[in-house]
Amino acid sequence: MEELKLHNKEENIWVLYKGKVYDLSKFYRNHPGGPDVIEENSGAKDCTKIFDDAGHNKTHRKQMEGYLIGELEQTRKFAKLEDIADHNKPGDLWLLIHNKVYDVSNFKHPGGNEILL
16 A cells, blocks of 8 residues: 555556556546546545446456556454464365465365365
8 A cells, every 4th residue: 555655646647446456657648537537546545436436347447457567465464373273174274374374275285185274
């Protein structure tokens, strides 16, 4: 989010949509709804609701993929090991490795998934 905050000015416009970051610097001036709507929703604001409410169709979403530059990394902190330990079944499996939590529920381990359990 800190990085997104820096990209909300002319010639440097990033938007956040459904957890993904798009660089619209080269597009926003040609936006059919005008550049103001993109400028107002750039930076550290999530534009998901306004984009979806505006009636954008599949073609618009596909065009937007050309501007994709990354995903917002969501960091979650756990206060107790029990919060992690409860996720210990096939289909709901988390691992704690070097103080980081990984959701390996859908990971296919080459040595078999039993090793993860």
